[in-house]
Amino acid sequence: MSTIIKETNILMNIDILHNEPIFPIGTAAKLLNISVHTLRMYEREGLIIPYKKETNQRAYSKADLERIMCIRKAINESKISINGIKTIYSLIPCWDIVKCSEEDRKVCESYNSHFKPCWSFNHPNTVCEGSDCRECDVYKNNENCGDVKELIKNISGDGK
Numbered sequence: 001m002s003t004i005i006k007e008t009n010i011l012m013n014i015d016i017l018h019n020e021p022i023f024p025i026g027t028a029a030k031l032l033n034i035s036v037h038t039l040r041m042y043e044r045e046g047l048i049i050p051y052k053k054e055t056n057q058r059a060y061s062k063a064d065l066e067r068i069m070c071i072r073k074a075i076n077e078s079k080i081s082i083n084g085i086k087t088i089y090s091l092i093p094c095w096d097i098v099k100c101s102e103e104d105r106k107v108c109e110s111y112n113s114h115f116k117p118c119w120s121f122n123h124p125n126t127v128c129e130g131s132d133c134r135e136c137d138v139y140k141n142n143e144n145c146g147d148v149k150e151l152i153k154n155i156s157g158d159g160k
């Protein structure tokens with residue numbers, strides 16, 4: 001086992017608050033064994049929303065690291081492209097989670113498209129306008145790729 005994997009396992013097992021953004025971008029990249037450039041690219045692509053400090057520096061929580069590990073697994077093992085992951089995230093039924101109105105849905109670019117996650121839109125003139133997507137259940141509750149399927153099962157009444 002490589003030193004980095006060992007360190008990652010040790011850190012991931014530390015009992016820290018799951019959603020506390022305690023890792024600076026350099027540390028997060030090191031723990032994940034990827035480059036800072038890759039982390040920035042995932043953010044630009046709308047796959048992740050890191051916590052932004054007042055200084056504009058990014059910070060990552062354990063939940064963020066788990067989300068990114070899931071993205072890496074989808075890319076490296078399942079051979080899903082970044083655009084493919086964005087499309088999967090776009091299928092998360094935010095309208096059902098947030099219970100937005102029919103009027104909101106008519107004007108919402110996110111509701112009417114399927115090429116990127118709802119949290120990468122600005123949602124003008126809807127209930128989501130100006131909301132902090134990092135804190136939204138649509139984003140927070142789908143940190144693992146498998147969660148998306150469980151969510152759809154639950155909504156369709158097939159969940160346990």
Ligand code: SF4
Nearest residue numbers: 094100108111126128
């Ligand atoms: S992004 Fe917001 S307004 Fe748009 S469909 Fe989803 S919940 Fe409704």
